[in-house]
Amino acid sequence: MCGLSGMLGAPEPSIVKKMIQAQNHRGPDGSGIWYDESVCLGHARLAIVDLEGSPQPIQSQEGNVLIANGEIYNFESIRSSMADYSWTTFGDSETILALYEKSIGSNPMASAKDHGDWIDQLDGMFAFALWDAKRNQLILARDEMGIKPLIRSRIGSSLVFSSEVKALHAHSNFHPQLDEHALMARLVWEYPLDATTLFLDVHQVRPGTVEVWSLEADLPVLVDSHRFSTPRMVPTGGYDEVLGAQNLIDGFIDSVGQRLMADVPVGIVLSGGLDSSLVAAVANDAANRYNRPTPECWTVAESEDNPDWQAAELVASHHDLVYHQHLLEEEAFDRRLPQLAWHGEDADVTVMFFHPLFEHMAKHVKVGLCGQGADELHAGYPRYGQLQDHGKELTRRMDALPEPLRKTLLNGALRTEEGWYRPSHDPNAITNDLETMLNFELEHGQLSNFQLRLVDRHSMAHSLEVRVPFLGKSHRKASYALPNEWKRTDGREEKAALRQAADLTGLPKEIVRRPKLPAGRATSPTLLDRFLHDRRSQTEELLDHYRPWSSVLRGQEELVLGLALFEALHLNKDGHLKTKRSIDALIAEVISP
Secondary structure (H helix, E strand, O other): OEEEEEEEOOOOHHHHHHHHHHOHHHOEOEEEEEEOOOEEEEEEEOOOOOOOOOOOOEEOOOOOEEEEEEEEOOHHHHHHOOOOOOOOOOOOOHHHHHHHHHHHOOOOOOOHHHHHHHHOOOOEEEEEEEEEOOOOEEEEEEOOOOOOOOEEEEEOOEEEEEOOHHHHHHOOOOOOOEOHHHHHHHHHHOOOOOOOOOEOOOEEOOOOEEEEEEEEOOEEEEEEEEEOOOOOOOOOOOOOHHHHHHHHHHHHHHHHHHOOOOOOOEEEEOOOOHHHHHHHHOHHHHHHHOOOOOOEEEEEEOOOOOHHHHHHHHHHHHOOOOEEEEEOOOOHHHHHHHHHHHHHOOOOOOOOOHHHHHHHHOOOOOEEEOOOOHHHHHOOOHHHHOHHHHHHHHHHHHHOOOHHHHHHHHOOOOOHHHOOOOOOOOHHHOOOOHHHHHHHHHHHOHHHHHHHHHHHHHHHOOOOEEEOHHHOHHHHHHHHOOOHHHOOEOOEOOOHHHHHHHHOOOOOHHHHOOOOOOHHHHHOHHHHHHHHHHOHHHHHHHHHHOHHHHHHHOOOHHHHHHHHHHHHHHHOOOHHHOOOOOHHHHHHHHHOO
16 A cells, blocks of 8 residues: 655656655655656555565566555465566565566557456556556556546646645646536535546546556657446346355455455454444454454444444454444544545545544554445445435536536536546436446446545555455455345345345344444534534535535535635645644635635
8 A cells, every 4th residue: 555656758756756755644664766757656655565575666677667556465376377577576566567567568569458458357456657668658557446546637748646636736836726517516416526536637547447648749648548347237137145145245255355465464444334344244254264363343433322333342242353442532523624624635524533543543553444335336325215316406406506517517518538437417317227326326436436535545644554345356246246126125125135145144133234324424423413513604604605606515514614624725825734724724714815
C-alpha cells in the first residue's frame, strides 16, 4: 500500500518529491524517485510484504520502471511460474514488471488490449504506472473494481498523476477549481459519477482500464486505452439454495484467507452489521486454511448502548476473537471534521467515525479487513427495494438543479474527455428495474467513487491498508450470477442468498437477520444529529452562499457543511495549510471570503 506520484512530459523531480511528501501518510516507511528526460516517478511506501526489500520505484534489467500501489494476492503463484525471471525482490509488486516483460517484451506493436490481457492475470487491488523508455510509453492501470485510486490531470505541458488530488498542490500551476457538472451529479446521485472528481479537469483512471500514454512533440498524448474487465450482474435462471449458499461461503472464506497475506499484523473492522460480522465469523477458518494468525477486531461507537456496539460485542464473543473497543468523544465531529474533509477530498461528513476507528487500529496493525462491497453485490441498500420512490427522489433533485446544468446532465452533452462514461445521466433510464440499477451503480461510481474512496482515503490517512474480501474474484463471480429475487424481493428478506450463506458460519441469528443500517448514522446517531442541530444557523447562511444549488441541497444539510469544508480546504488559496483550523473558522472564510 503506497502513494504514487509522477509527471510525463517536462518532468520536474522537485515537484514530484513534494507530491510524495503530500502523500506521506500513504507511505511513511520509505520513499523513492526515478526520472529521465521524459518522465519522473515517485513513490511513498507502506511496507506490508517483504518489509526490508521491495523499495520503489523498481527498475528491471530491461530498463523498465514501475511504481505500484496495492497488493497482488496471487503474486507467489506468478513468481513460481516465472522461475527464469531475474527477480530482485521478494515482494508482490515486481510481478507486474515480470508479467509486462514476459507478455509485451517481444511485441513491438502491443496495443492497450494486449496490455489488458496480461494485467487481467493479476488478482488483487492495484494502481500502477510503468514507464518503458524504449517504446516511449507510460502505462497507467487500475484494478477492475477501483479499490485503489489513480488520478491524473494535464498541467502545462505535463501529465501529472498521483494517488490523491492533494498531491497536485505541489505544482505551482495547479489552480483548483470546482467542476460544477460533477458537483451537480454528486448532489443528485449522492456519489461522484464516472471518472469525474469535484475538481475541474482532474479525472480518475477508470477501474479495470489500462491507458497507454506517449510523448509527441514533447507533449503527453493518450494513444490507446482498453477496459480489460467490467463488473456486471448476469443473473442465472435458477438457483440451488443449498449448493449456492455453500459456494458463496466457500468463496468468501477463500477471499478472506487471501487477504491475510502480509508480513505485518492484520485486523478486522467490525461494525456489528452483517457484512463485517461475516468477515469476523470466517476469520478462524480462513486463517487456518492459509496458515495465518487469526485477526483481532476493532469497533467504535458513540456509547455502549449503541446497537452496533452491542452487536459487534456479540459477534466477537461468539467466535472467540480478540476484541478492541473505543467510545467516540463528545466533541468528535467538531474536532475531527476538518481532517476528515481534507483526506476525503469530497463533501462527506457523516462517516466521521472512520478517523478514530482507523487511528486506533493503526496503533496495533498495518492491515485491516472490512465489509465494503457486499451491499452493492447483494442489493443491501434500502433504495434497491424502493426503486420507484428512489427514482422520483432523483428526478426531484435533478429538476431542482440550475437549468443549464440540468440540461447538460440530461441531454447527452457530457463528454468523455471531461471524465464522463456516457453522454447523459437520466434517473428515469436507471431505476426501472433492479438489475439495471445495480449495474449502473457498479459501473458509474457508487462503489469505486464513494464506498471504496472513503475507506481508502480515511484508512490511509493513518497509514493503514484496508482490504475488501467481498470483492474477491470467486465471491464476485458467484454474486453476479445470483437471480435478482435472491438479492431483494417482496417475497424474501433482503440479501437472502448472503444471509443463507451466513447461516452456515454459526453467526448468531440476531446478527444474520439484522436489517441494513447506514454506517455513519448507525454508529453515531446522537452525535451527528446534535452536530447538525447546533449548526443550523450556519447551514442557513451556507445555503444562501450556495443559492443557485440550494433547492437540491435542501434535505441534504450534512452536504452543505461538507461542501463548505471542501471549498475552504481544497479550493481556497493555501487551503492545504489550514487543516488544523476550527470548523467555525473555515466556514467563516467561505461565507465572508
